Amino acid sequence: MPKMRMNQAIVAALADEMRSDPNVMIMGEDIAVAGGPFKTSDGLLAEFGPLRVRDTPISEMGFTGAAVGAAAMGLRPVVEIMFIEFLGVALDALVTEGAKFRYLSAGQVTCPMVVRATVGSGLGFGSQHSQTLENWLMATPGLKVCVPSDPQSAYGLLRSAIRDQDPVVVLEPRALYAQREEVVTGEAGIIPLGSARIVRTGTAATVVTLGQTKNVVLQAAEQANLDVEVIDLLTLVPWDVETVLASVRRTGRLVVVEEAPESGGWGSEIVATVVRHAFDNLTAAPFRITAPNVPVPYAKDLEARYIPTAQDVARQLDRYLASGQIPAPWWVEEGIVV
């Protein structure tokens, strides 16, 4: 098995899909000649040529809309949005047009396109280049959303996303691009959408993670030697209700750990669904560990506290497991916000 960084796993997934299906093409800013701002399309121009690997103008609205039209005609375009925030100017094409084509055509038109966007804090890019923003997308029927957390899931989810018949957004935590590990490529490396992964087994609580919080929680569990089951959700829409419910039924407790602000976060959806279907199995109230309700700050020490830290996750999980009570977030615990 080859060792790859996460960005190389993405190149491999794109190349494998482009080799197997001539309808797959990619476009975005600086992705062709330059090989991508994060080197996620390095070498593809040379292999597949300028029609299938297109540098675009800085026009997210234009090229995301073009992807919708190309997909409607049977291509499988993969669009790269350099930072998820730049999708703001192109949401119409994705959410209001592409995601509704199937519905508004009674099934005559589908939109098998992929939007890849880099997300997340941790690299000092400031408030306008560090959000995750999955909650912009998760309330749109017709749209699917997945979030890899390592090279293997980046490879496996992207291949599934390209093969899917609907528009799929792949949110790639850019702080993980340099993470390197062995990657299973080919059909065996493909991860179906909608399928979560148990990355640590345990009996005292189920901890649901997404993207960057997987590593945070694994580190916390390791450091504090916590008997928790850690689930990497991988796909947010449609998320794997069965795997999460089955785990909660075993452990009786649920914690969701999120990178985004507390208000309106995706974890609320998980908690609400678990309460609805497994209330009788719960031995304590479920809760969420999130970022505070602030923009992502720039200064290094502050940004480091924005995303839940392993240390704070360990503190909160430890207290929860011991008492069954919901611990306070760090900004309350430390008396900063009252």
Added chain:
Amino acid sequence: MTLDMRSARERRLALQDDAIEQYARMVEIRDFEERVNGLFADGLIHGTTHLCMGQEALAVALATVLRPTDVVTATYRGHGIALALGMNPRSVLAEIMGKAEGCTGGLGGSMHLCDMSVGLLPTFAVIGAGLPVAAGAALAFQNRGEDSVAVAVFGDGATNIGAFHETLNLAAVWKLPVIFLLDNNVYGEYSRINLTTPFEDLHVRADSYGMPGIQVDGMSIATVTPVLQAAIDRARRGEGPTLIEAKTYRFAGHSRADTAPYRPEGELEYWQQRDPLLVTRSEIVASGAASAAALDEAEQQMRVSLGELVDDLAASQPPALQDMFRNVSSREVHA
């Protein structure tokens, strides 16, 4: 019984080189819109609707020069384009009335008409949204080496939204086989063009994007057809996009509730002298392609046919509740 039972494709092909059929299609669009207006007044249609009286010549001309395999993106003011491209008035009116037999089963409504058998993508209810999608369809044709083209039909208001500018730039730089058909009907929603745009002749905007920009009288099929044909031929040859500004006039208000009290005095009357039905009719008669009597007969037949259709649809059923759960995604809607 004079109901039109033809398929969309048959209706589309019937327009080829047939002046009477073209004129009858324009009458159909006009009569259809007037009936839709009446059905609203009678409470038989809910929601909103955007009528296209005054823009019939452009729609029919477009349908005569495109192949059914070409693709069109159009707007929420799209009944005329849909009928011109060939969609049977039954599937369009049933859709507007929210009936199961409508083109999207009553789930789309007036602003969302679609029939891929004649190349009409779901019409767009967001200003400018169809332009990049048309460019993308053209990109697909280009990548596959096909000589199909895509046409984006949009209004003057759309030339002030970012999607217009981004798409023209993108289409020019990639030489996409797309035609931007600007139906300049003088009004963007409730605002006259002079209130929103620094000039009224909009074809000049093509200059910024290195593509030909052509202005043409949109009230005359005879005038607009060769201009469309030339731009389409150019696109099929791989020479890139064209912006065509067709001068028309919106005889109706913006939407159902709008009686257009903001029009300058005399403007409507001025344009009514240039009514595309009158213009086209005189052109046909003058050219000898059909007699006035033949056009009268076709017109009369069309009006009777639509009247019967309206009566017929009264008993048509709305979609079932479970239909709203269909075609959301490739995956079933879950509990």
